Amino acid sequence: MDVKECGYSLANLLPFKDSKDLTKCFLLQVANILLHYIKKTFDVKTKILDFHHPHQLLEGLDGFNLELSDHPESLEQLLVDCTDTLKYGVKTGHPRFFNQLSSGLDVVGLAGEWLTATANTNMFTYEIAPVFTVMETILLKKMYEIIGWGETEADGIFAPGGSISNLYGILVARYKQYPEIKRQGMTVLPCIVLFVSEQGHYSVKKAAAILGIGTDNVIEVKCDERGRMIPAELEKNILEAKRKGQTPFCVVATAGSTVFGAFDPLHAIADICETHRLWMHVDAAWGGGLLLSRNYSSKLNGIERANSVTWNPHKLMGVPLQCSAILIREKGLLEACNQMRAGYLFQPDKLYNVDFDTGDKTIQCGRHVDVFKLWLMWKAKGTCGFEAQIDRYMELAKYFYKVLKKKDNFKLVFDAEPEFTNVCFWYFPPRLKHIPKGCERDQELQKIAPKIKAQMIEEGTAMISYQPCGDKVNFFRMVFSNPATRRADVDYLIDEIERLGKDL
Amino acid sequence: MDVKECGYSLANLLPFKDSKDLTKCFLLQVANILLHYIKKTFDVKTKILDFHHPHQLLEGLDGFNLELSDHPESLEQLLVDCTDTLKYGVKTGHPRFFNQLSSGLDVVGLAGEWLTATANTNMFTYEIAPVFTVMETILLKKMYEIIGWGETEADGIFAPGGSISNLYGILVARYKQYPEIKRQGMTVLPCIVLFVSEQGHYSVKKAAAILGIGTDNVIEVKCDERGRMIPAELEKNILEAKRKGQTPFCVVATAGSTVFGAFDPLHAIADICETHRLWMHVDAAWGGGLLLSRNYSSKLNGIERANSVTWNPHKLMGVPLQCSAILIREKGLLEACNQMRAGYLFQPDKLYNVDFDTGDKTIQCGRHVDVFKLWLMWKAKGTCGFEAQIDRYMELAKYFYKVLKKKDNFKLVFDAEPEFTNVCFWYFPPRLKHIPKGCERDQELQKIAPKIKAQMIEEGTAMISYQPCGDKVNFFRMVFSNPATRRADVDYLIDEIERLGKDL
Incomplete structure (x- = not known):
């Protein structure tokens, strides 16, 4: 049986027709398209992407028509559409994809996602997700242990991404201090403020805007030259806020900043939080994975003193997107903060222990199963x-740093061993090398990274991120979180930047 | 090659070893486990679930050990774990699974999720999700058209579930009225209040708690006997709030309530919103799909006058979980409300039209690709x-209603044709039939549905939801959104309830 025979459509598949063989055949053909893609993804000789502009995709390319129709397409056409969707996409598992903190394609994690999709259920109740809710409990417990919390005291939930996890942290911090907020809202509160380093993630400000705190009430604390929050500055900011009549309630420390990979000094921050009785949230979305390394976990020393932690296994641990956890040291808070006791979902008169119905802890109702892939990978x-x-x-990052250090047309943003897997650097084309440091050179340098990146994308040879930051003009951020990357790929990237940039 | 040969582990798979054949073989074996599960899912003779209590799963069952270890398991063991995970789960695509508004397993949607998992990318930029971001644009445009909005004026985003979509609606409503909220927070605002019917979804109150509005400032509007908001009551509540010095800013109307499937009268509500200049959000998470039916779309007449709409294709349209859209009639608001211009992600100096970078519209940063499965199903x-x-x-719901109406041991909550696919009813065991209506009978009746449901789950024969509501004691809510369900399954459910309940 072949779905490519003329005329087969969805209506011929289960459950519409009793056609086990055709259904199996269709899904196996889809699986074969995916397997072919996976093989190509890991092959360095394959381009990472075949770049097209948005208007080209909108207009349709070589029979790949994205418009929706009133009438059904054949199964054969669907298979072609699947192939084309992958053809014009980006191979985020390619050994030379360095563009995001989340990269790589873990085959076991992938198998986990396929199973999750097939089980197609919802995390809100044990009733319809018995295995997955128990797996979540076990994974969270493991994460509390690794952080250094006693399992019986802690709580947590998997959330759709680190920004939402950070929002949870701040939401619970506010509730803990002012439980009346849930019913009465912000108008009964004083002007509450929170603190995050100037290198902290933008989701903290975003959360403040959503929660009705306001971005002006997020106070940015100065960092040292490596992008770490300066505790003395935090202390100063807290005292200043109090003098102004503002009410500090929370400090967000960062363990692994997005651009520089910096770790805030958690013990010093925890001391300040204790003195001022402030909630300490640690955004370890990126750095949390380092807790699994005996060699490097000390960079997060003090995290056990946090009241809440964001940790995204979909970043350093390489779990397929999305997989992010919010962990709260005090049990019961998450539920007290978010519970609405919807009678149609969280019936108290069920036949099992309803403690495993997690839905009343969350800001969502329906919740995707994000835990199975992590469980299977573990x-x-x-x-x-x-x-x-x-x-x-970490070894690759050190290697990359050492190679760049020896090259006089590259300049490291920090001339010291990388703290994490982030390595930030500029490339100087020959014509810029002899312009003295200053405004004029910066103006030119600002344009180099975008031009090299654009060319790299058009040729599909590698992908790496760049950004300006403070007074630093556009620089590249190399980052290692892709299991397919080898030293040869690192060498290739350096050569490629030189090739594309030398005449700019 | 067989992964079941002793000693193969993840370390033997791509990208760790150049082992295309073993990788393919492993993933095909996973696919075969899933195909076997799919075949069983659609077979009515299979049990929906093999029920176990949480403590049993925690303790481990027949070699299914959920605990995590320091050391790796073999690929063979992973395959066994996959089989066991499915074995102890719930077959939400089974023809007799009626437990949730989201049910069923669409084979094409499933293929879409497998591909999405394999592509493993992130919706925040066109850069790494070119095809998917364009597909999102096309799907949203289609949804605006179906609602009746001009495509050029509207905006939207796919969100992780209907609760978050409703939160977006209220967040944008607040921002539109008080743009200063984003920077200054709620303390500069008057006491703002919003309105939702007493049958509206609990996520509205949840959103109010999160946003810092407070649940006390969500005013519940009375419904008529079918669960529809009474416009005169809304008007009265608005005037009362104003008299008390509160400031109304938003009305949430419901198109397809969770329990009764009721549709609020949207035109009448829109008139009131216009008079009082209030934002009108329509929670059509459940009912939105009905817009696709020429026979029934008139139930949502007036939705085109809404300022924002929540619509979950993962409910009535049967798209795998999760797939929920928030649609906003005014272009630019979503971005103005949520934008933080993170320099490391949303560089303005990219080589393509950055309008397709959607990440600055959302409350998330990373965002799962929820659109491909919907696109492929369309x-x-x-x-x-x-x-x-x-x-x-809709036909099945009418059939079910007619059958129940004829049976004197069943009683419909509403003795009229169903408005939607929800049909609510009580079952009366013989011993209760002759107790007169009143407190005593209600006390007994309250226990019937939970007992029948518990027995059903233990036997794994069918799954249906129940809940109390207002002065109505526990009743069953039948709902049709599962494409595998046939009339015979409906007949079966009725017989099964009688079988399990007759001696209670």
Whole structure:
């Protein structure tokens, strides 16, 4: 049986027709398209992407028509559409994809997502997700242990991304201090303020806007030259805020900043939080994975003193998107803060222990199963497998740093061993090398990274991020979180930047 | 090659070893486990679930050990774990799974999710999700058209579930009225209040708690006997609030309530919103799909006058979880409300039209690709395929209603044709039939549905939801959104309730 025979459509598949064979055949053909893609993804000789502009995709390319129709397409056409969707996409698992903190394609994690999709259920009740809700409990417990919390005291939930996890942290911090907020809203509160370093993630300000706190009430604390929050500055900002009549309630520390990979000094921040009785949230979305490495976990020393932690296994641990956890040290708070006791979902008169109905802890109702892929990967790797992988990224970062240091047409943003897997640098084309440091050179340098990146994308050879930051004009951010990357790919990237940039 | 050969582990797969064949073989074995599960899912003779209590799963069952270890498991063990995960789960696509508004397993949607998982990318930029961001634009445009908005004026985004979509609606409503909220927070605002019917979804109150508005400032409007908001009551509540010095800013109307499937009178509500200059949000998470049916779309007449709409294709349209859209009639608001211009992600100096970078519109940063499965299903069914499927659910609901009406041991909550695919009813065991209506009978009746449901779950024969509501004690809510369900399954459910309940 072949779905490519003329005339087969969705209406011929289960459950519309009793056609087990055709259904199996269709899904296996889809799987074969995916397997072909996976093979190409890991092949360095394949282009990462075949770039087209948005208007080209909108207009349609070589029979790939994205418009929706009133009438059904054949199964054969669907298979072609699947192939085309992958053809014009970006191979985020390619060994030379360095563009995001989340990269790589873990085959076991992928298998986990396929199963999750097939199980197609919802995390809100044990009733319809018995295995997955229990797996979530077990994974969270493991994460509390790794952070250094006693399991019986802590709580948590998987959330759709680190920004939402950070929002949870601030939401719970506010509720803990002012439980009346839930019913009465912000108008009964004083002017509350929170603190985050100037290198902290923008989601903290975003959360403040959503929660009705306001971005003006997020006070940015100065960082040292490596992008770490300066505790003395935090202390100063807190006292200043109090003098102005504002009410500090929360400090967000960062463990692994997005651009520089900096770790705020958590113990010093925890001391200040204790003195001023402030909630300490640690955004370890990026850096959390480092806790799995005995060699490097000390960079997060003090995280056990946090009241809440964001940790995204979809970043350093390489779990497919999305997989992010918010962990709260005090049990019961998450539920007290978010509970609405919807009678149609959280019936108290169920036949099982309803503590496993997680839905009343969350800001969502329906919630995607994000835990199975992580659980299956943990089974596949063991804690020590994650550790080995993460240690390798750290080694690659050091290697990359050492190679760049020797090259006089590259300049490191920080002339010191990388703190994390982020390595930030400029490339100087020959014509810029002899312009003295200053405004004029910066104006030119600002344009270099975007031009190299644009060319790289058009040729599909590699992908790396760039950005300006403070007084630093556009620089590249290399980052290691892709298990497919080898030293040869690192060498290739450097050569490629030189090739594309030398005449700019 | 067989992964079941002793000793193969994740370390033998791509990208760790150049082992294309073993990787392919492993993923095909996973696919075969899933195909076997799919075949069983659609077979009415299979049990929906093999129920176990949480403590049983925690303790481990027949070699299914959920605990995580420091060391890796073999690929063979991972395959066993996949099989066990499915074995102890719930078959939400089973023809007799009626438990949730989201049910069923669409094979094409499933293929879409497998591909999405394999592409493993992030919706925040066109750069790494070129095809998917354009597909989102096309799907949203289609949804604006169906609602009746001009495409050029509207905006939207796919969000992780209907609760978050409702939160977006209220967030944007507040921002539109008080743009200063974003920077200054709620303390500069008057006491703002919003309105939702007493049958509206609990996520409205949840959003109010999160946004710092407070649940006390959500005013519940009385409903008529069918669960529809009474416009005169809304008007009265608005005037009362104003008299008390509160400031109304938003009305949430419901198109398809969760329990009764009621549709609020949208035109009448829109008139009131216009008079009082209030934002009108329509929560059509459940009912939105009905817009695709020419026979029934008139139930949502007036939705085109809404300022924002929540519509979950993962409910009536049967798209795998999650797939929810928030649609905003005014272009630019979503971005103005949520934009933070993170320099590391939304560089203005990219080589393409950055209007397709959607990340600065959202409350998330990273965002899962929820659109591809919907896009592929739309290709597979066409608009007319969705229509046919939805019309069939409406016919099934009418059939179910008619059958129940004839049976004297069942009593319908509303003795009238169903408004939507929800049909609410009580079952009366013989011993209760002759107790006169009143407190004593209600006390007994309250226990019947939970007992029948518990037994049903233990036997794994069917799954249906129940809940109390207002002065109505526990009743069953039947709902049709599962494409596998046939009339015979409906007949079966009725017989099964009688079988399990007759001696209670």
